[in-house]
Amino acid sequence: MKKLIIKSIIYTVLILFTLEGLTRIFYLAKDTPTRFLDEYKVEKWQPNQNGFSVTGNRRQNFSEYHINASGYNSYREFTPTKDKVEIALVGDSFIEGFHQNYYNSIGKKIEKSLPKIEVYEYGYAGYDFADQLHLIHSYSNQFDAIDHVILGIKFSNDLTRDEYKVVKGRLALESPTNKTLKKSKLLVYCKNIGILDPPQELLYTIKSFLKSNSKKAVVDSLSALKRKEGKEKKYLENFEHLIAKYGFDKNRFTLLLDSRITPPVFISYLRKNKISFIDFASSFSSSNHPKTLIYDRHWNNHGREIIAQLIIDYLKSIGISQINN
């Protein structure tokens, strides 16, 4: 018995080490750049980092990223001036685009169509509307020089706060323990493909079982509807509060949203208050090809093409593309 246990442990350790090596050789796991909080308390990536982002098993999606001097994933540096025409795309991981080669991003696609325009992509995974407006507000000297700003917004996720506060949970990912764990590419790969989900779920179940005995309240459809309306109201108030606090230039700022998942009340509000927005719902619905990646809900190349084209059309429609062209 002793021999069996000892040998099993030795074999397990040796196999794990070999698998770690194989994971590295075949580059199955993603690199994770380091994040930090700058002097304005804006969370971003440490400047000048390079690496590869991998999703799915067997490297279903493999792309390179490059963090520029401003701390965002882009092939170009952000140097806005009054002389050039610049567009800023501000948003979360969809704009950040780790799932695409940095030289084939939405911004790059726009620039290919409109060569005299420079597109700055201020994307960062997890940025909500508070993060976005706080960034614009903190770097107002830069953003004032930018001709037009497009902000990606998902109503159900991005309006849960009415003011900006540092998200400690995200920064905790930079804790020494997490950093050490991330050094194991095997662990990162296993997490990425979902092998670690069952043990995590088990731990969560045990935790919640030990924590409370309270049963989940059964919500009837009427209460659910009321709750939904309450949430929508709250999110709308948050939106109003945020634009009041950090400023929102209706002439230069445009939202990018999907009306299929945005409540009509918010769309009406935007229309009523003359806040312009680009809606990609119909373009996505009318395309028969997949718009997202396998194993990942982010836009694939086709999805990004659609978004880029919509932005190009929009810029043309408001005359931005004519400037200096």
Next chain:
Amino acid sequence: MLFNSLSFFIFLPLVFILYWLVFSKKNQLQNFFVLIASYVFYGLWDWRFLFLILASTIVDFFVGQFIHASDSTTKRKTWLWISVLFNIGLLGYFKYYNFFISSWVDFMYLFGYDPKSTWTLQIILPVGISFYTFQTMSYSLDIYYKRLTPTKDFISFATFVSFFPQLVAGPIERASNLLSQITSKRVFKYTQCTEGLKLILWGLFKKVVIADSIAPIVDDIFLNYNDYSASTLILGVSLFSFQVYGDFSGYSDIAIGTAKLFGIELMSNFKFPTFSRNVAEYWQRWHISLSTWFRHYVYIPLGGSRVSKLTSVRNIVIIFLISGFWHGANWTFIAWGAFHAILYIPVFLMGRNRIYMNTVVAQNRWYPNLTEIAQILLTFSLVTFSRIFFRSPSITDAFGFIKQIYTHFSYESYHHPMGYRMIDYFVLLGLFILYEYRIRRDERSPFKFKSKAVRFAMYVIIVFGMLLFYDDQIDRSFIYFQF
């Protein structure tokens, strides 16, 4: 609890350690512990159906005693019928009730009657019912045929019925093999345990990498067969052949390996059926425990092949129809069984049904000759064709599938429904077939290499394969659980 779930990977080491370190002093104590563990294993799926296992256990335990104690043949027969009727009754109610009712309604409808089918019930099929009822019945039958003396130890008998490694999907054991091991003292053997662990690893590979990874392709092709041409449909049913083999033989390997950890040797259930040279050999290599069961308890009592050719043919037809029906309450399985009978009868009449009994392909050679390759391809094609019935949800769909093959007889490239590269699966299956061919002489030793380094490399490749093909979006339950 599934063999490929996290709960099993917590459950197994825990039970293993307690079994050998805490309960090993007394055999009865060990058996009692295994019994409790088995009930926990089953009860975690649905504890209510534990009562069915218990009922089947109690009935056959006492029936066995009564048959043994009775001198008169009539009494012995009566007790045997009680066991058979009880177990078949359980199966009939839980597995076949709705099928009989709806078939009756369909039959009446043919004659112009419309007896609204209000008698069908919402019945959940208890997992493993087809397996454990056959196992308990074999006990009573063996006592009836005086091949076995009944045990007086109820705990041991209950452990025999519910032994968790083979409770839900076999191998269907006979008491002469399993019960005798349960009633004897087990001794911890290092070699047996390592053999068990290797089988578990190989079984997991077959399940996770082979069966589960191709399941979405098979599901997609069978669901949308009307949209595809012949090449895709042939691909779908061929892949299903590998899926069902990987799934069920993988399960059996894990079961046999797990039993080995507890000092128990279960019978082999699969012996590389892919390399069968005719359909008779295929049935000597596929789901062996079920074929053996039918041979012992149905075919031989009916006269087997010692009667006239015509009666033997009748017996073969009966066996295959029952075997098909055993798999599920659907006409598709009966059609599948009938098709196999049609394939088997010519082999039987030509006297070629036993010629490959004790040999494997390329017995003393590295490579098979051209005749063997042709035989293997033909057998594989025929068996694969039969799987159209096995996999289709209805007879109409099965014939629709076949019709689509010949009405749309063309080639088209197929794209994975989830967007994965198809080439990965072709390479994987190619390597799998080659490896299975390499180990074809011994189904119990998947890693039989003299060099430790090669063996270690194989372990790494197997685990790495699982990491590469693991998909958390796939339903990981076993196909044979539905039977």
